[in-house]
Amino acid sequence: MQRSHQLSAAVMLAPATGLLATFIILPMLLTIWLSFHSWSSQTGFETAQFIGLQNFFDLASSSSVGRDFKTALGNTAFYTVLSVAIILPLSVGLGLLVHQTIAPGGVVLRTILFSTYMVPMIAVSLVFSKLYSPTEGPLNQMLGWIGVPPQTWLSAPQTALVSIVLLNVWQQVGYFTVLAVAGLTQIPQSLFDAAKVDGANALQRFTSITLPLLGNTLLFSAVIAVINAVQVFEPVALITQGGPVNATNVLTYHIRRVGIERAQGGLGSAMAVTLMLALIVAITALFALARARSPRSA
């Protein structure tokens, strides 16, 4: 009887696990396998030649291959950290504005904020490329009205990646605000009322009630924001092509350049594996940090 149950469970799970294995696990294993090979992505897998850890040694070397990879990895890390560092506090702040009932307009604000998330990144990129134009762009013209000199935005290595981060924040913050609002609605009003009775001011209520109870929401938001940020591709491919001087060359774009344009499939796979490992480490660190700060673990 139990055997029959096991068999029917296996049969029912087979389609889902089969799809997972075919479209997720198998490509991941294949990428890991290819990372130990020299392989042109334009030829069959049978042409792949085993070279051990050579691709990883090349990525760590001081040759142009290694330098470009390390720059791309550093750019991706910077982009991710800055994006998350801006998006999360901003989404909480905007979430509080939307959630509050003192002044009207919360729903309108939420709609406006979320609408930016619905605009395709390709359109956002094209519009921002014009907004950022150093000589004729509206942003520099507006800054000129208040006496601020023209900024280089995408046209200089010092500012290009930050400009892409701002574009990302503009597009993503609405989505994370909605998540923050969802978290805020879960906090019982009675806690705030009790705190008020005890004489807690607004800042104390925020730091002692709102933030701790938003912990799970913020953790989820952070994980999603990190994953989204690591996958940045469109603005780089459309506007900057990784330049100037590799300043916006992020890993997804670099992997595409190496693995597809140059057909160096083995090297591109090694980069993808390194990115995956870096992502696993980052997400694990986030969960560990959240666990360490959790009241239960105290």
Added chain:
Amino acid sequence: MHLLKVIARAAGTVAVLLSTTALVQAEDVSFLTHWAPETVAKLEAAAATYTASHPDTTITVRAVPFGDLLTTLRTSGGGAGGATIAGIYDAWLPDLAKDALVAPVPEAIAADIKSNWPAGIVGAASIDGTLYGIPNEIDVYALNYNKRLFEEAGIAAPPATWDEFLADAAKLTDASKGQQGFGMINSWAAGVLHPFSSLLVSNGGDLIVDGAPVLDSPAATETFALYEQLIKSGSSNPSMATADANTTGPFLDNFVSGKTGMIIMANWWESALKAGMGDAFADIATAPIPVGPSGDVPRSISYSWMTVVNAQASSEEQAAAWDFLAWLNGPESGPDGASAMADILMSMGILPSRTSDITAFADRLGSDAFLKGYTETLANAKPFPVVLGGQEFSEALQQQLEAIQFGQATAVDAQATAQADAKEILERNAK
């Protein structure tokens, strides 16, 4: 009995339908290009003319931005379901041929090409003597300058030497107006490399000789130093030099809006200038690349484009593609003995390469002052090296030139790194 009759009739009908289908089976030929919509429309019109007399072939055109062309070709264009025909840059050919993505030109068409195109152009479309594509356009570089800005700066004639070039660039620079003397380009490998390479060959230097990089030559030292001098003097502003995936962007905007006095660019951008400048295009003139202290005559690098056929396509599809391309590039498809391809190219200000096309358009090439500056350069042009790993080599050198532009490296350090990178890249790719 009745059932048997019905089955027999149905089988007969199916057999007739199948045989008819086989007889009229159309070959679907797709053409991948990076051309702008108005040029794609001209190609579609030429294709419609061809298919009117070849109803068994259908031709569709797919356009992608230049920045995505190689990737599209690599990801989908080279597979069995990918584009049948693609327009490619000659520097990509060695790698595409190595991976067997492009089919050799059939013998009869190859013989026609060898007798109707200059040998150098045929060579750029060949690997180890095997011809892989039908050459169509050739591009060279020249100095484009704004006559109005020259007049305002009191400069009578375009610079012929590097000393004059530096002096004029300084005179044309006016930071208070946001005006730069010479416009460099960044964030686009060819846009960075080709002007630099043209100055290098005009100084008697080369990028690669016999498969090995020669970026450590004295001529290259002088060219790297020229870039550094232009930046340090403020005559060139790198923040005005950015390009995007469509090979447009601030570098073009600044020249079009009269904020860049001089720029080194290829003939193909004539259409972009005309579209952006309107009547002000009359202010633009062309001059040969200034000659460096180690050079003898003005030179430019040249490169060509060709149309290739997907080696993974079926033999019938390949045959249909070659037949269309032979017609498109042949002397009967266009006006007055020109090919339809040359007609399309000339609409963009691009020089055709077939000998009969140059003859057919001789009057127009001679009377178009902008293009004339380029055609005069052709005789002394040096082909951009076509080697395995060419794209990676270009991108590595691009990084060093951009590092000079933004003050991240001195000319000496950039040159040393560029030579070391190039050596490693070319040796690795040649294996």
